[in-house]
Amino acid sequence: MGKTRWGILAPGNIAHKLAKGLLTVSDAQLTAVASRNIDRAREFAREYGAPTSYGSYQELVADPDVDAIYVASPHSLHREHSILCLEAGKAVLCEKPFAINEKQAREMVDCARANGVPLLEAMWSRFLPVTLKVRQWIADGAIGEPRMVLADFGFRTGFNPQGRLFDPNLGGGGLLDVGVYAVSYASMVLGKPDQVTGFAEIGETGVDEQAVMALRYPGNKLASLACGVRTQTPHQAWILGTDGKILVPDYWHATTATLIQAGKPDETVNLAFQGNGYEYQVMEVGNLLREGRTESEILPLDESLSIMGTLDELRRQWGVKYPME
Numbered sequence: 001m002g003k004t005r006w007g008i009l010a011p012g013n014i015a016h017k018l019a020k021g022l023l024t025v026s027d028a029q030l031t032a033v034a035s036r037n038i039d040r041a042r043e044f045a046r047e048y049g050a051p052t053s054y055g056s057y058q059e060l061v062a063d064p065d066v067d068a069i070y071v072a073s074p075h076s077l078h079r080e081h082s083i084l085c086l087e088a089g090k091a092v093l094c095e096k097p098f099a100i101n102e103k104q105a106r107e108m109v110d111c112a113r114a115n116g117v118p119l120l121e122a123m124w125s126r127f128l129p130v131t132l133k134v135r136q137w138i139a140d141g142a143i144g145e146p147r148m149v150l151a152d153f154g155f156r157t158g159f160n161p162q163g164r165l166f167d168p169n170l171g172g173g174g175l176l177d178v179g180v181y182a183v184s185y186a187s188m189v190l191g192k193p194d195q196v197t198g199f200a201e202i203g204e205t206g207v208d209e210q211a212v213m214a215l216r217y218p219g220n221k222l223a224s225l226a227c228g229v230r231t232q233t234p235h236q237a238w239i240l241g242t243d244g245k246i247l248v249p250d251y252w253h254a255t256t257a258t259l260i261q262a263g264k265p266d267e268t269v270n271l272a273f274q275g276n277g278y279e280y281q282v283m284e285v286g287n288l289l290r291e292g293r294t295e296s297e298i299l300p301l302d303e304s305l306s307i308m309g310t311l312d313e314l315r316r317q318w319g320v321k322y323p324m325e
């Protein structure tokens, strides 16, 4: 197999970043872009040198020259758009959160497995070189047994009831937009929680504007997480173990991490991105296709489902239910 031929479905804000990252991957090429509006597709395609533009998503999935599709629509449409692609036999890299809820995510996973097609949640932080290094430290026992994760991701944006971040019809709220990074990071280190609780401030549009969460894992391991779209937080992850700790500043787009062990000098790694960081998940899908695999070992589908289940439980406790649920 030669280069992975990519299509982009829904060229909004984040699709620009993905396209920039993709252009740095030697065995990937951007082949086609599809928007609901052909002019938007053409403009995006021109900007990133894609030869083909479509004015509908259906045309993109029917293109035989496309191997993999990046789904970058709002969360509320991830299920519909991923399934559209998977049923057409295309590998799918779907933006985070994987879907609105675990039920929708399971339909995507079932569809991918039934069709034998690769599907990957675009939790891009997971594929960064620093994140892989952190996992290696933990696997090597550098901090002993991990006991606790502290992680947060919150930013302060202006209130806009029509905007994606506040509109319940588009799956608004901080938990699904950025809290998912913290929940996913804790999942990476500690696995699936057996108890989840938290408090959220629910805003005028009925979605969570800031929240704190406490998660308990088998063996009484714990995570303390925070998120928000109306509150700026430090964006740090701490992994605390029996014999040391790891600090990952800006863990969601990390290029550095520090290993702190008693009686030893701190060890800091700096691993710059090849492009803007979004390229590593693109490479992972390419690896899956080349190696004939359908699921990533770095972020397996069952883990993406478990993460969605955690988000569901938190929203249930907070009374945040979306109109399409």
Ligand SMILES: NC(=O)c1ccc[n+]([C@@H]2O[C@H](COP(=O)([O-])OP(=O)(O)OC[C@H]3O[C@@H](n4cnc5c(N)ncnc54)[C@H](OP(=O)(O)O)[C@@H]3O)[C@@H](O)[C@H]2O)c1
Residues within 6 Å of the ligand: 009, 010, 011, 012, 013, 014, 015, 034, 035, 036, 037, 040, 041, 072, 073, 074, 075, 077, 095, 096, 097, 122, 124, 164, 176, 177
């Ligand atoms: N990984 C990251 O760092 C990161 C960062 C930001 C966002 N995200 C995720 O990426 C997804 C998209 O976020 P975004 O900020 O890029 O959103 P956005 O700028 O609003 O773009 C979403 C695109 O989806 C398409 N779309 C299709 N149906 C739509 C509908 N009913 N309403 C609105 N848009 C619709 C639109 O493209 P056309 O109309 O042109 O087809 C639109 O440009 C979200 O799930 C978000 O969580 C990830």
